[in-house]
Amino acid sequence: MKKLAILGASGHGKVIADTALLNGYDEIVFLDDDESIKTLGEYSVVGKTSETSGPKADGYDFFVGIGNAIIRQRMQKSLVQDGCNVVTLIHPQAVVAYDVTIGVGTVVMAGAVINPGTTIGDGCIINTCSSVDHDNTIGDFxxxxxGAHTAGTVTLGERCWLGIGAVVSNNISVADDCMIGAGAVVVKDLKEAGTYVGVPAAKIK
Ligand SMILES: CC(C)(COP(=O)(O)OP(=O)(O)OC[C@H]1O[C@@H](n2cnc3c(N)ncnc32)[C@H](O)[C@@H]1OP(=O)(O)O)[C@@H](O)C(=O)NCCC(=O)NCCS
Structure with a gap:
Protein backbone atom coordinates (compact mmCIF):
# COMPACT_ATOMS: atom_id res chain seq x y z
CA MET A 1 0.00 0.00 0.00
CA LYS A 2 1.32 3.48 -0.94
CA LYS A 3 0.74 6.07 1.77
CA LEU A 4 1.32 9.83 1.63
CA ALA A 5 1.29 12.54 4.30
CA ILE A 6 0.82 16.06 2.92
CA LEU A 7 1.91 19.05 5.03
CA GLY A 8 -0.65 21.85 4.64
CA ALA A 9 -4.41 21.19 4.52
CA SER A 10 -5.45 23.77 1.92
CA GLY A 11 -6.99 23.96 -1.54
CA HIS A 12 -3.49 23.50 -2.98
CA GLY A 13 -3.09 20.40 -0.79
CA LYS A 14 -6.35 19.03 -2.17
CA VAL A 15 -5.02 19.28 -5.74
CA ILE A 16 -1.78 17.58 -4.65
CA ALA A 17 -3.86 14.77 -3.09
CA ASP A 18 -5.69 14.29 -6.37
CA THR A 19 -2.37 14.05 -8.23
CA ALA A 20 -1.13 11.60 -5.58
CA LEU A 21 -4.21 9.36 -6.04
CA LEU A 22 -3.36 9.17 -9.74
CA ASN A 23 0.23 8.27 -8.78
CA GLY A 24 -1.04 5.18 -6.98
CA TYR A 25 -1.30 6.43 -3.38
CA ASP A 26 -4.11 4.52 -1.62
CA GLU A 27 -3.97 6.26 1.72
CA ILE A 28 -3.51 10.04 2.06
CA VAL A 29 -3.52 12.09 5.27
CA PHE A 30 -2.78 15.74 6.03
CA LEU A 31 -0.74 17.47 8.72
CA ASP A 32 -1.62 21.08 9.56
CA ASP A 33 -0.85 23.48 12.41
CA ASP A 34 -4.44 24.80 12.54
CA GLU A 35 -5.99 22.45 15.10
CA SER A 36 -9.52 23.48 14.06
CA ILE A 37 -9.08 21.71 10.70
CA LYS A 38 -10.02 18.04 11.23
CA THR A 39 -10.66 17.02 7.64
CA LEU A 40 -9.96 18.23 4.11
CA GLY A 41 -12.65 16.80 1.84
CA GLU A 42 -12.52 13.06 2.43
CA TYR A 43 -9.04 13.18 4.00
CA SER A 44 -8.19 13.28 7.72
CA VAL A 45 -5.88 15.83 9.32
CA VAL A 46 -3.94 13.62 11.72
CA GLY A 47 -1.61 16.08 13.44
CA LYS A 48 0.59 19.16 13.22
CA THR A 49 3.27 19.64 10.57
CA SER A 50 5.94 18.83 13.16
CA GLU A 51 4.25 15.51 14.04
CA THR A 52 5.87 13.44 11.33
CA SER A 53 7.35 10.61 13.40
CA GLY A 54 4.10 8.56 13.54
CA PRO A 55 3.42 8.64 9.77
CA LYS A 56 7.15 8.05 9.13
CA ALA A 57 7.08 4.93 11.34
CA ASP A 58 3.93 3.78 9.52
CA GLY A 59 5.73 3.94 6.16
CA TYR A 60 4.24 7.14 4.80
CA ASP A 61 5.94 9.19 2.10
CA PHE A 62 5.83 12.96 2.54
CA PHE A 63 5.04 16.06 0.47
CA VAL A 64 4.93 19.73 1.45
CA GLY A 65 1.74 21.28 0.06
CA ILE A 66 2.31 24.88 1.13
CA GLY A 67 2.32 27.79 -1.31
CA ASN A 68 4.69 30.08 0.59
CA ALA A 69 8.14 29.27 -0.79
CA ILE A 70 10.09 30.12 2.37
CA ILE A 71 7.88 27.91 4.54
CA ARG A 72 7.86 25.16 1.90
CA GLN A 73 11.65 25.21 1.76
CA ARG A 74 12.02 25.16 5.56
CA MET A 75 9.57 22.28 5.98
CA GLN A 76 11.05 20.21 3.17
CA LYS A 77 14.57 20.69 4.55
CA SER A 78 13.40 19.59 7.99
CA LEU A 79 11.65 16.49 6.54
CA VAL A 80 14.80 15.49 4.66
CA GLN A 81 16.96 16.05 7.77
CA ASP A 82 14.57 13.82 9.75
CA GLY A 83 14.99 11.03 7.20
CA CYS A 84 11.43 11.29 5.83
CA ASN A 85 10.96 10.16 2.22
CA VAL A 86 9.94 13.30 0.29
CA VAL A 87 8.52 12.37 -3.12
CA THR A 88 7.99 14.03 -6.52
CA LEU A 89 4.47 13.98 -8.00
CA ILE A 90 3.72 14.24 -11.72
CA HIS A 91 0.09 14.15 -12.88
CA PRO A 92 -0.38 11.49 -15.58
CA GLN A 93 -1.95 14.13 -17.84
CA ALA A 94 1.10 16.40 -17.66
CA VAL A 95 3.42 16.31 -20.68
CA VAL A 96 7.05 16.10 -19.66
CA ALA A 97 9.80 15.74 -22.28
CA TYR A 98 12.09 12.72 -22.06
CA ASP A 99 15.19 14.57 -20.86
CA VAL A 100 13.64 16.92 -18.30
CA THR A 101 14.98 16.58 -14.77
CA ILE A 102 12.64 17.28 -11.87
CA GLY A 103 13.76 17.69 -8.26
CA VAL A 104 12.53 16.14 -5.04
CA GLY A 105 9.33 17.58 -3.57
CA THR A 106 8.17 19.10 -6.86
CA VAL A 107 4.61 18.67 -8.14
CA VAL A 108 3.65 18.90 -11.82
CA MET A 109 -0.10 19.38 -12.08
CA ALA A 110 -2.63 18.34 -14.74
CA GLY A 111 -2.21 19.86 -18.17
CA ALA A 112 1.26 21.27 -17.53
CA VAL A 113 3.81 20.96 -20.35
CA ILE A 114 7.57 20.89 -19.79
CA ASN A 115 9.66 20.89 -22.93
CA PRO A 116 13.11 19.36 -23.64
CA GLY A 117 16.35 20.48 -22.08
CA THR A 118 14.67 21.89 -18.98
CA THR A 119 15.69 21.41 -15.36
CA ILE A 120 13.14 21.89 -12.59
CA GLY A 121 14.55 22.25 -9.07
CA ASP A 122 13.46 20.81 -5.73
CA GLY A 123 10.17 21.80 -4.10
CA CYS A 124 8.74 23.52 -7.18
CA ILE A 125 5.08 23.82 -8.17
CA ILE A 126 4.42 23.53 -11.90
CA ASN A 127 0.75 24.30 -11.65
CA THR A 128 -2.31 23.39 -13.71
CA CYS A 129 -2.06 24.15 -17.44
CA SER A 130 1.19 26.09 -17.11
CA SER A 131 4.07 25.57 -19.50
CA VAL A 132 7.83 25.66 -19.16
CA ASP A 133 9.45 25.63 -22.56
CA HIS A 134 12.77 24.25 -23.79
CA ASP A 135 16.10 24.76 -22.03
CA ASN A 136 14.71 26.45 -18.92
CA THR A 137 16.25 26.26 -15.47
CA ILE A 138 13.65 26.69 -12.74
CA GLY A 139 15.24 27.27 -9.34
CA ASP A 140 14.37 25.39 -6.16
CA PHE A 141 11.02 26.21 -4.51
CA GLY A 147 -1.81 29.12 -16.76
CA ALA A 148 1.56 30.88 -16.53
CA HIS A 149 4.16 30.36 -19.24
CA THR A 150 7.89 30.64 -19.73
CA ALA A 151 9.35 30.78 -23.24
CA GLY A 152 12.59 29.11 -24.33
CA THR A 153 15.86 29.45 -22.42
CA VAL A 154 14.44 31.14 -19.34
CA THR A 155 16.26 30.95 -16.00
CA LEU A 156 14.23 31.52 -12.85
CA GLY A 157 16.06 31.82 -9.55
CA GLU A 158 15.10 30.18 -6.29
CA ARG A 159 11.76 30.88 -4.58
CA CYS A 160 10.37 32.81 -7.56
CA TRP A 161 6.60 32.98 -8.01
CA LEU A 162 5.18 33.51 -11.48
CA GLY A 163 1.55 34.57 -10.86
CA ILE A 164 -1.50 33.21 -12.62
CA GLY A 165 -1.42 33.87 -16.36
CA ALA A 166 1.97 35.59 -16.26
CA VAL A 167 4.49 35.19 -19.06
CA VAL A 168 8.29 35.31 -19.21
CA SER A 169 9.64 35.91 -22.71
CA ASN A 170 12.55 33.98 -24.20
CA ASN A 171 16.19 34.22 -23.04
CA ILE A 172 15.26 36.01 -19.79
CA SER A 173 16.93 35.52 -16.40
CA VAL A 174 15.06 36.23 -13.17
CA ALA A 175 16.87 36.68 -9.84
CA ASP A 176 16.05 34.71 -6.68
CA ASP A 177 12.94 35.73 -4.71
CA CYS A 178 11.07 37.54 -7.47
CA MET A 179 7.24 37.70 -7.25
CA ILE A 180 5.82 38.29 -10.72
CA GLY A 181 2.18 39.37 -10.49
CA ALA A 182 -0.83 37.82 -12.14
CA GLY A 183 -0.93 38.58 -15.87
CA ALA A 184 2.49 40.26 -15.98
CA VAL A 185 4.75 39.99 -19.04
CA VAL A 186 8.48 39.90 -18.34
CA VAL A 187 10.53 41.10 -21.33
CA LYS A 188 13.82 42.06 -19.63
CA ASP A 189 16.05 40.32 -17.08
CA LEU A 190 14.90 40.91 -13.49
CA LYS A 191 18.17 41.41 -11.65
CA GLU A 192 16.99 41.97 -8.10
CA ALA A 193 14.49 40.38 -5.73
CA GLY A 194 11.11 42.12 -5.50
CA THR A 195 7.53 42.28 -6.74
CA TYR A 196 6.97 43.01 -10.42
CA VAL A 197 3.60 43.64 -12.13
CA GLY A 198 2.17 44.78 -15.45
CA VAL A 199 2.97 44.71 -19.15
CA PRO A 200 5.90 45.03 -19.46
CA ALA A 201 6.59 43.95 -15.88
CA ALA A 202 7.93 46.73 -13.63
CA LYS A 203 9.10 46.64 -10.00
CA ILE A 204 6.59 47.94 -7.42
CA LYS A 205 8.21 46.62 -4.20
C1 LIG B 1 1.66 41.03 -7.37
C2 LIG B 1 0.92 40.72 -6.07
C3 LIG B 1 1.68 39.64 -5.28
C4 LIG B 1 0.93 42.01 -5.27
O1 LIG B 1 0.28 41.79 -4.08
P1 LIG B 1 0.49 42.87 -2.88
O2 LIG B 1 1.96 42.89 -2.54
O3 LIG B 1 -0.48 42.52 -1.82
O4 LIG B 1 0.20 44.26 -3.58
P2 LIG B 1 -1.14 45.13 -3.58
O5 LIG B 1 -2.35 44.28 -3.78
O6 LIG B 1 -1.06 46.03 -2.38
O7 LIG B 1 -0.96 46.00 -4.91
C5 LIG B 1 0.00 47.03 -5.02
C6 LIG B 1 -0.30 47.78 -6.30
O8 LIG B 1 0.00 46.94 -7.43
C7 LIG B 1 -1.17 46.73 -8.23
N1 LIG B 1 -1.19 45.33 -8.62
C8 LIG B 1 -1.18 44.25 -7.80
N2 LIG B 1 -1.14 43.12 -8.52
C9 LIG B 1 -1.12 43.49 -9.82
C10 LIG B 1 -1.07 42.76 -11.02
N3 LIG B 1 -1.03 41.42 -11.01
N4 LIG B 1 -1.04 43.44 -12.17
C11 LIG B 1 -1.07 44.80 -12.17
N5 LIG B 1 -1.12 45.55 -11.05
C12 LIG B 1 -1.14 44.90 -9.89
C13 LIG B 1 -2.35 47.06 -7.31
O9 LIG B 1 -3.47 47.46 -8.07
C14 LIG B 1 -1.77 48.17 -6.48
O10 LIG B 1 -1.78 49.35 -7.24
P3 LIG B 1 -2.12 50.79 -6.55
O11 LIG B 1 -1.02 51.00 -5.54
O12 LIG B 1 -2.10 51.73 -7.70
O13 LIG B 1 -3.45 50.61 -5.91
C15 LIG B 1 -0.52 40.20 -6.29
O14 LIG B 1 -1.39 41.23 -6.66
C16 LIG B 1 -0.60 39.13 -7.37
O15 LIG B 1 -0.62 39.37 -8.58
N6 LIG B 1 -0.65 37.86 -6.90
C17 LIG B 1 -0.69 36.73 -7.76
C18 LIG B 1 -1.65 35.70 -7.19
C19 LIG B 1 -1.66 34.46 -8.05
O16 LIG B 1 -1.19 34.43 -9.16
N7 LIG B 1 -2.20 33.40 -7.52
C20 LIG B 1 -2.23 32.18 -8.29
C21 LIG B 1 -1.98 30.98 -7.46
S1 LIG B 1 -2.02 29.55 -8.50
Whole structure:
Protein backbone atom coordinates (compact mmCIF):
# COMPACT_ATOMS: atom_id res chain seq x y z
CA MET A 1 0.00 0.00 0.00
CA LYS A 2 1.32 3.48 -0.94
CA LYS A 3 0.74 6.07 1.77
CA LEU A 4 1.32 9.83 1.63
CA ALA A 5 1.29 12.54 4.30
CA ILE A 6 0.82 16.06 2.92
CA LEU A 7 1.91 19.05 5.03
CA GLY A 8 -0.65 21.85 4.64
CA ALA A 9 -4.41 21.19 4.52
CA SER A 10 -5.45 23.77 1.92
CA GLY A 11 -6.99 23.96 -1.54
CA HIS A 12 -3.49 23.50 -2.98
CA GLY A 13 -3.09 20.40 -0.79
CA LYS A 14 -6.35 19.03 -2.17
CA VAL A 15 -5.02 19.28 -5.74
CA ILE A 16 -1.78 17.58 -4.65
CA ALA A 17 -3.86 14.77 -3.09
CA ASP A 18 -5.69 14.29 -6.37
CA THR A 19 -2.37 14.05 -8.23
CA ALA A 20 -1.13 11.60 -5.58
CA LEU A 21 -4.21 9.36 -6.04
CA LEU A 22 -3.36 9.17 -9.74
CA ASN A 23 0.23 8.27 -8.78
CA GLY A 24 -1.04 5.18 -6.98
CA TYR A 25 -1.30 6.43 -3.38
CA ASP A 26 -4.11 4.52 -1.62
CA GLU A 27 -3.97 6.26 1.72
CA ILE A 28 -3.51 10.04 2.06
CA VAL A 29 -3.52 12.09 5.27
CA PHE A 30 -2.78 15.74 6.03
CA LEU A 31 -0.74 17.47 8.72
CA ASP A 32 -1.62 21.08 9.56
CA ASP A 33 -0.85 23.48 12.41
CA ASP A 34 -4.44 24.80 12.54
CA GLU A 35 -5.99 22.45 15.10
CA SER A 36 -9.52 23.48 14.06
CA ILE A 37 -9.08 21.71 10.70
CA LYS A 38 -10.02 18.04 11.23
CA THR A 39 -10.66 17.02 7.64
CA LEU A 40 -9.96 18.23 4.11
CA GLY A 41 -12.65 16.80 1.84
CA GLU A 42 -12.52 13.06 2.43
CA TYR A 43 -9.04 13.18 4.00
CA SER A 44 -8.19 13.28 7.72
CA VAL A 45 -5.88 15.83 9.32
CA VAL A 46 -3.94 13.62 11.72
CA GLY A 47 -1.61 16.08 13.44
CA LYS A 48 0.59 19.16 13.22
CA THR A 49 3.27 19.64 10.57
CA SER A 50 5.94 18.83 13.16
CA GLU A 51 4.25 15.51 14.04
CA THR A 52 5.87 13.44 11.33
CA SER A 53 7.35 10.61 13.40
CA GLY A 54 4.10 8.56 13.54
CA PRO A 55 3.42 8.64 9.77
CA LYS A 56 7.15 8.05 9.13
CA ALA A 57 7.08 4.93 11.34
CA ASP A 58 3.93 3.78 9.52
CA GLY A 59 5.73 3.94 6.16
CA TYR A 60 4.24 7.14 4.80
CA ASP A 61 5.94 9.19 2.10
CA PHE A 62 5.83 12.96 2.54
CA PHE A 63 5.04 16.06 0.47
CA VAL A 64 4.93 19.73 1.45
CA GLY A 65 1.74 21.28 0.06
CA ILE A 66 2.31 24.88 1.13
CA GLY A 67 2.32 27.79 -1.31
CA ASN A 68 4.69 30.08 0.59
CA ALA A 69 8.14 29.27 -0.79
CA ILE A 70 10.09 30.12 2.37
CA ILE A 71 7.88 27.91 4.54
CA ARG A 72 7.86 25.16 1.90
CA GLN A 73 11.65 25.21 1.76
CA ARG A 74 12.02 25.16 5.56
CA MET A 75 9.57 22.28 5.98
CA GLN A 76 11.05 20.21 3.17
CA LYS A 77 14.57 20.69 4.55
CA SER A 78 13.40 19.59 7.99
CA LEU A 79 11.65 16.49 6.54
CA VAL A 80 14.80 15.49 4.66
CA GLN A 81 16.96 16.05 7.77
CA ASP A 82 14.57 13.82 9.75
CA GLY A 83 14.99 11.03 7.20
CA CYS A 84 11.43 11.29 5.83
CA ASN A 85 10.96 10.16 2.22
CA VAL A 86 9.94 13.30 0.29
CA VAL A 87 8.52 12.37 -3.12
CA THR A 88 7.99 14.03 -6.52
CA LEU A 89 4.47 13.98 -8.00
CA ILE A 90 3.72 14.24 -11.72
CA HIS A 91 0.09 14.15 -12.88
CA PRO A 92 -0.38 11.49 -15.58
CA GLN A 93 -1.95 14.13 -17.84
CA ALA A 94 1.10 16.40 -17.66
CA VAL A 95 3.42 16.31 -20.68
CA VAL A 96 7.05 16.10 -19.66
CA ALA A 97 9.80 15.74 -22.28
CA TYR A 98 12.09 12.72 -22.06
CA ASP A 99 15.19 14.57 -20.86
CA VAL A 100 13.64 16.92 -18.30
CA THR A 101 14.98 16.58 -14.77
CA ILE A 102 12.64 17.28 -11.87
CA GLY A 103 13.76 17.69 -8.26
CA VAL A 104 12.53 16.14 -5.04
CA GLY A 105 9.33 17.58 -3.57
CA THR A 106 8.17 19.10 -6.86
CA VAL A 107 4.61 18.67 -8.14
CA VAL A 108 3.65 18.90 -11.82
CA MET A 109 -0.10 19.38 -12.08
CA ALA A 110 -2.63 18.34 -14.74
CA GLY A 111 -2.21 19.86 -18.17
CA ALA A 112 1.26 21.27 -17.53
CA VAL A 113 3.81 20.96 -20.35
CA ILE A 114 7.57 20.89 -19.79
CA ASN A 115 9.66 20.89 -22.93
CA PRO A 116 13.11 19.36 -23.64
CA GLY A 117 16.35 20.48 -22.08
CA THR A 118 14.67 21.89 -18.98
CA THR A 119 15.69 21.41 -15.36
CA ILE A 120 13.14 21.89 -12.59
CA GLY A 121 14.55 22.25 -9.07
CA ASP A 122 13.46 20.81 -5.73
CA GLY A 123 10.17 21.80 -4.10
CA CYS A 124 8.74 23.52 -7.18
CA ILE A 125 5.08 23.82 -8.17
CA ILE A 126 4.42 23.53 -11.90
CA ASN A 127 0.75 24.30 -11.65
CA THR A 128 -2.31 23.39 -13.71
CA CYS A 129 -2.06 24.15 -17.44
CA SER A 130 1.19 26.09 -17.11
CA SER A 131 4.07 25.57 -19.50
CA VAL A 132 7.83 25.66 -19.16
CA ASP A 133 9.45 25.63 -22.56
CA HIS A 134 12.77 24.25 -23.79
CA ASP A 135 16.10 24.76 -22.03
CA ASN A 136 14.71 26.45 -18.92
CA THR A 137 16.25 26.26 -15.47
CA ILE A 138 13.65 26.69 -12.74
CA GLY A 139 15.24 27.27 -9.34
CA ASP A 140 14.37 25.39 -6.16
CA PHE A 141 11.02 26.21 -4.51
CA UNK A 142 9.76 28.31 -7.41
CA UNK A 143 6.11 28.27 -8.47
CA UNK A 144 4.77 28.55 -12.01
CA UNK A 145 1.11 29.33 -11.28
CA UNK A 146 -1.97 28.12 -13.08
CA GLY A 147 -1.81 29.12 -16.76
CA ALA A 148 1.56 30.88 -16.53
CA HIS A 149 4.16 30.36 -19.24
CA THR A 150 7.89 30.64 -19.73
CA ALA A 151 9.35 30.78 -23.24
CA GLY A 152 12.59 29.11 -24.33
CA THR A 153 15.86 29.45 -22.42
CA VAL A 154 14.44 31.14 -19.34
CA THR A 155 16.26 30.95 -16.00
CA LEU A 156 14.23 31.52 -12.85
CA GLY A 157 16.06 31.82 -9.55
CA GLU A 158 15.10 30.18 -6.29
CA ARG A 159 11.76 30.88 -4.58
CA CYS A 160 10.37 32.81 -7.56
CA TRP A 161 6.60 32.98 -8.01
CA LEU A 162 5.18 33.51 -11.48
CA GLY A 163 1.55 34.57 -10.86
CA ILE A 164 -1.50 33.21 -12.62
CA GLY A 165 -1.42 33.87 -16.36
CA ALA A 166 1.97 35.59 -16.26
CA VAL A 167 4.49 35.19 -19.06
CA VAL A 168 8.29 35.31 -19.21
CA SER A 169 9.64 35.91 -22.71
CA ASN A 170 12.55 33.98 -24.20
CA ASN A 171 16.19 34.22 -23.04
CA ILE A 172 15.26 36.01 -19.79
CA SER A 173 16.93 35.52 -16.40
CA VAL A 174 15.06 36.23 -13.17
CA ALA A 175 16.87 36.68 -9.84
CA ASP A 176 16.05 34.71 -6.68
CA ASP A 177 12.94 35.73 -4.71
CA CYS A 178 11.07 37.54 -7.47
CA MET A 179 7.24 37.70 -7.25
CA ILE A 180 5.82 38.29 -10.72
CA GLY A 181 2.18 39.37 -10.49
CA ALA A 182 -0.83 37.82 -12.14
CA GLY A 183 -0.93 38.58 -15.87
CA ALA A 184 2.49 40.26 -15.98
CA VAL A 185 4.75 39.99 -19.04
CA VAL A 186 8.48 39.90 -18.34
CA VAL A 187 10.53 41.10 -21.33
CA LYS A 188 13.82 42.06 -19.63
CA ASP A 189 16.05 40.32 -17.08
CA LEU A 190 14.90 40.91 -13.49
CA LYS A 191 18.17 41.41 -11.65
CA GLU A 192 16.99 41.97 -8.10
CA ALA A 193 14.49 40.38 -5.73
CA GLY A 194 11.11 42.12 -5.50
CA THR A 195 7.53 42.28 -6.74
CA TYR A 196 6.97 43.01 -10.42
CA VAL A 197 3.60 43.64 -12.13
CA GLY A 198 2.17 44.78 -15.45
CA VAL A 199 2.97 44.71 -19.15
CA PRO A 200 5.90 45.03 -19.46
CA ALA A 201 6.59 43.95 -15.88
CA ALA A 202 7.93 46.73 -13.63
CA LYS A 203 9.10 46.64 -10.00
CA ILE A 204 6.59 47.94 -7.42
CA LYS A 205 8.21 46.62 -4.20
C1 LIG B 1 1.66 41.03 -7.37
C2 LIG B 1 0.92 40.72 -6.07
C3 LIG B 1 1.68 39.64 -5.28
C4 LIG B 1 0.93 42.01 -5.27
O1 LIG B 1 0.28 41.79 -4.08
P1 LIG B 1 0.49 42.87 -2.88
O2 LIG B 1 1.96 42.89 -2.54
O3 LIG B 1 -0.48 42.52 -1.82
O4 LIG B 1 0.20 44.26 -3.58
P2 LIG B 1 -1.14 45.13 -3.58
O5 LIG B 1 -2.35 44.28 -3.78
O6 LIG B 1 -1.06 46.03 -2.38
O7 LIG B 1 -0.96 46.00 -4.91
C5 LIG B 1 0.00 47.03 -5.02
C6 LIG B 1 -0.30 47.78 -6.30
O8 LIG B 1 0.00 46.94 -7.43
C7 LIG B 1 -1.17 46.73 -8.23
N1 LIG B 1 -1.19 45.33 -8.62
C8 LIG B 1 -1.18 44.25 -7.80
N2 LIG B 1 -1.14 43.12 -8.52
C9 LIG B 1 -1.12 43.49 -9.82
C10 LIG B 1 -1.07 42.76 -11.02
N3 LIG B 1 -1.03 41.42 -11.01
N4 LIG B 1 -1.04 43.44 -12.17
C11 LIG B 1 -1.07 44.80 -12.17
N5 LIG B 1 -1.12 45.55 -11.05
C12 LIG B 1 -1.14 44.90 -9.89
C13 LIG B 1 -2.35 47.06 -7.31
O9 LIG B 1 -3.47 47.46 -8.07
C14 LIG B 1 -1.77 48.17 -6.48
O10 LIG B 1 -1.78 49.35 -7.24
P3 LIG B 1 -2.12 50.79 -6.55
O11 LIG B 1 -1.02 51.00 -5.54
O12 LIG B 1 -2.10 51.73 -7.70
O13 LIG B 1 -3.45 50.61 -5.91
C15 LIG B 1 -0.52 40.20 -6.29
O14 LIG B 1 -1.39 41.23 -6.66
C16 LIG B 1 -0.60 39.13 -7.37
O15 LIG B 1 -0.62 39.37 -8.58
N6 LIG B 1 -0.65 37.86 -6.90
C17 LIG B 1 -0.69 36.73 -7.76
C18 LIG B 1 -1.65 35.70 -7.19
C19 LIG B 1 -1.66 34.46 -8.05
O16 LIG B 1 -1.19 34.43 -9.16
N7 LIG B 1 -2.20 33.40 -7.52
C20 LIG B 1 -2.23 32.18 -8.29
C21 LIG B 1 -1.98 30.98 -7.46
S1 LIG B 1 -2.02 29.55 -8.50
Missing amino acids: SHISV
